[in-house]
Amino acid sequence: MFSTATDSMRSVFVELLVHGPLSRAEVARRLALSPSALTKLTRPFIEAGYLLEAAGEGPATVGRPSRPLQVDASRMSFAGIKLTADELFAVRTDLAAQVQRETSRPLAGHEIGHVLGQIAEVVDELTVPGRPLSAVGISLAGTATPGDPVVHTSPFLGWSQLPLATLVEQAVSVPTVLDNDVRALTAVQQWFGEGVGHSSFALVTVGAGLGCGLVLGDRLVTGQSGATGLVGHLRIDDRGPMCERGHRGCARAYASSPSIRRSIAATLDRPELTFDDCLALAADGHPVARRVLDEAGAALGQVVATVANLTGPELVVLSGESVHMYDVCAQAFHTALAGHTHWTSTPVRVAVKPFAFNEWARGAAVTALQHLLSHR
Ligand SMILES: [Zn+2]
Structure with a gap:
């Protein structure tokens, strides 16, 4: 769905994800779109079940009442994984970054083969049978950015120039996005905090x-x-x-x-x-x-x-x-x-902002979500 969406379609979807539910009139006003342009941009999402007409009626308008639009958060799920020097924390979230499940384990070592095996294990544990994850996000302290498959430096894990996203994608067959851990937390605050x-x-x-x-x-x-x-x-x-x-x-x-x-x-x-x-x-x-x-x-x-x-x-x-x-x-x-x-x-x-430790892994999931919705 998102790989073929235009930038305008993505903007409408993100506006509703971050600020919704919103009336059609409000979305049109926020994005300076005409009502007919908005209808055209939202129709594919409604048909594919990504957008819903929310229960209850919006403000009365001339003609038929308009029901607010909202994202169906259950339509996609994401895994977020935070790696520290000695542990792996992971969550599964829905499209609205609500944590549905979480797990953690001590890292068996920093050798990439071990870490990949443990990542594959938690991705499997977090996946609902028959409902593949849309993306996996991985965050760590160090130099990594969404869109670049390489961890350039990770002092605590002793990695440098490691193509972690490529290796994880090969291991779990799900698109994988990396980011620095603090930036991933910032992504949560940007869209959901x-x-x-x-x-x-x-x-x-x-x-x-x-x-x-x-x-x-x-x-x-x-x-x-x-x-x-x-x-x-x-x-x-x-x-x-x-x-x-x-x-x-x-x-x-x-x-x-x-x-x-x-x-x-x-x-x-x-x-x-x-x-x-x-x-x-x-x-x-x-x-x-x-x-x-x-x-x-x-x-x-x-x-x-x-x-x-x-x-x-x-x-x-x-x-x-x-x-x-x-x-x-x-x-x-x-x-x-x-x-x-x-x-x-x-x-x-x-x-x-009070802190819960699963926020780090949730940040990784939001990084994956943002990357999927914002980039082609
Ligand atoms: Zn110092």
Whole structure:
């Protein structure tokens, strides 16, 4: 269906997927189409069961009432797979990115033969008999972009110039799309999350590292080589703690969850402390934990201000596995955000998005979906 659809047909479909259900009049208005052009563009989707006339009546119009159009989300399904250094997380989603099933397993190793075998296993596990997946998306930390079958670099998996998408397609016989993991999360926000209705926004993630995805003028930015949003090692303070790459006082050394945990555990000589223990100590006002979290919040605020100064987004979405640290460092975060925002601007609006770990795999599924609907 989509391989033969024209760009105009795709635009109508995506508009309804992201903003629907919408009346025909509203779709026509949003895309500056005449009613007859819209009818022509939607008819093939309705006939093939991709678009439905929603239950209930839309606003009364002259003549017969018009029922709003919506995408039938059950019409297609996607697998999303997130690879980390030691685990594989996977979900199956429908066309509206709703997770229908999820699974995970430890990676048996980084050797590509093992990983391919495990990918084939989860794709099989997620596939409903008789209903083939429309596409598989795979996301990982590193340099990979949709439309390019090659993982150029993946430091955690030790891969470079690996034609992963080609190999997976050969193994599972489903079209396969790769992307950087933070960009894949940004794709979820763009079509199904906080980014809906914003033509420019940034996603900043905190967790084992810091990441940034950008949508500027409705386009998810991939850059020339797929390496974008690399905010993790931005210099915050020359006198700060050291990161594992040997930078003194970079953002990652202040605000990644391993750095926060390590710093508090080492200062208190309590190696057993977990990251969440450290957050609890800070929330209780423990002076060492309080100082480390204040510094982490300030570093994060500086990163967000820098992203906003450079790109001028309408909104910054803050997310990632350790985004709940915001609750104990919000004041330091906003003070730094205001302090580092360019004097001609006002601090960017920030939306804090709670994080579930299956979001990474869901992002990979949305990458596959976006690629299928937006590219030929
Ligand atoms: Zn660094």
